Amino acid sequence: MKIETEEILIADLQSETNRDIAFRELISLYKERLYWHIRKIVLSHDDADDVLQNTFIKIFRNIDGFKGESKLYSWMYRIATNEAITFIHNKAKHSQVTSEKIQQIAINNLEADVYFEGDEIQFKLQKAIATLPQKQQLVFNMKYFDDHTYEQLSDILETSVGALKSSYHIAVKKITAYLTEN
Amino acid sequence: MNKKNIHSKNSGFTTPQNYFDTVEERILQEITLKKNGPKVLPFRIPNGYFETLEDRVLAKIPSIKKEPKIISFIHTKTFKYVASIAAIIILYVTLFKDTSIGMFDFNAIDQSQISYYVEQGYIDISDTELESLISEKALNNNLLSLDISKDEIFDYLSNLLDDNTLNLEDH
Numbered sequence: 001m002k003i004e005t006e007e008i009l010i011a012d013l014q015s016e017t018n019r020d021i022a023f024r025e026l027i028s029l030y031k032e033r034l035y036w037h038i039r040k041i042v043l044s045h046d047d048a049d050d051v052l053q054n055t056f057i058k059i060f061r062n063i064d065g066f067k068g069e070s071k072l073y074s075w076m077y078r079i080a081t082n083e084a085i086t087f088i089h090n091k092a093k094h095s096q097v098t099s100e101k102i103q104q105i106a107i108n109n110l111e112a113d114v115y116f117e118g119d120e121i122q123f124k125l126q127k128a129i130a131t132l133p134q135k136q137q138l139v140f141n142m143k144y145f146d147d148h149t150y151e152q153l154s155d156i157l158e159t160s161v162g163a164l165k166s167s168y169h170i171a172v173k174k175i176t177a178y179l180t181e182n
Numbered sequence: 183m184n185k186k187n188i189h190s191k192n193s194g195f196t197t198p199q200n201y202f203d204t205v206e207e208r209i210l211q212e213i214t215l216k217k218n219g220p221k222v223l224p225f226r227i228p229n230g231y232f233e234t235l236e237d238r239v240l241a242k243i244p245s246i247k248k249e250p251k252i253i254s255f256i257h258t259k260t261f262k263y264v265a266s267i268a269a270i271i272i273l274y275v276t277l278f279k280d281t282s283i284g285m286f287d288f289n290a291i292d293q294s295q296i297s298y299y300v301e302q303g304y305i306d307i308s309d310t311e312l313e314s315l316i317s318e319k320a321l322n323n324n325l326l327s328l329d330i331s332k333d334e335i336f337d338y339l340s341n342l343l344d345d346n347t348l349n350l351e352d353h
Contacts, residue, residue, distance in 0.1 A: 031236070035227075065340075126224070144221065169208055175215060176211045
């Protein structure tokens with residue numbers, strides 16, 4: 001999105017009169033990108049739908065506080081990421097297990113999920129990703145599937161480019177090893 | 183190509199330590215992954231899912247708008263924060279009031295240390311448990327004695343609402 005267009009959209013979102021129309025436009029613009037970003041974290045469609053709706057509601061509630069220190073899409077990605085991770089943590093707390101266990105359960109449920117249509121290698125790749133620490137999972141998914149640049153990732157995840165490169169290479173190494181061994 | 187010759191030209195550029203020792207391995211890993219790991223996501227969505235999303239999200243917005251902009255004090259983190267300190271004070275008074283053994287001087291503990299202790303989650307008590315520990319009278323007294331101005335509370339809540347930063351552990 002062009003900077004001028006983004007500024008107009010933000011101004012509309014923060015105004016009393018144009019807010020609803022602007023918010024509908026915002027959802028239309030970002031719904032798919034944010035959905036797939038969330039889906040890669042929580043894996044199931046139903047959970048992704050819950051988190052996506054919560055993300056947009058949170059965006060709506062907090063748009064007045066958006067000060068343009070980062071790009072709008074980085075800010076929204078950050079909210080979506082936080083919402084997805086919080087969702088997993090809450091689920092883990094509710095089930096009295098660890099977040100890693102919740103992710104393992106989600107992976108094990110994939111094969112029976114009607115909204116999963118992967119072949120064996122795709123399933124293995126998802127299993128390999130699930131073995132990574134959460135931050136490496138995020139970096140790998142956003143770099144490998146979404147082709148984000150390191151600069152964009154740095155803005156979204158508020159981490160240095162050097163640290164992100166290191167995380168990504170470690171993730172690639174682990175996933176390659178997993179795929180080779182299995 | 184002789185790498186040393188390139189470096190000896192004093193171009194001013196340097197590489198991270200051991201960069202050339204691992205570059206082959208990293209490129210080969212990337213190639214292996216691209217060969218074996220498909221870039222297409224294996225997930226499907228229900229038919230028409232995205233077409234109805236705007237309406238479903240916006241349907242939830244009016245109820246949010248109708249909410250008065252009064253933030254319930256009893257549900258805020260501020261309450262938990264203040265109430266936790268109050269609970270510690272009450273527990274201390276209850277446990278050590280009648281004993282002559284001066285294990286430590288509670289007043290010597292800095293308030294910031296207590297705040298840090300609470301914020302780090304070392305005290306894991308539910309709201310219900312918290313309520314059962316605190317009498318309303320004692321709580322009011324403690325809240326009043328904290329002398330928090332309205333501006334400070336407002337700033338604190340505003341910062342909470344703006345706080346969307348990631349809090350991820352580095353791995």
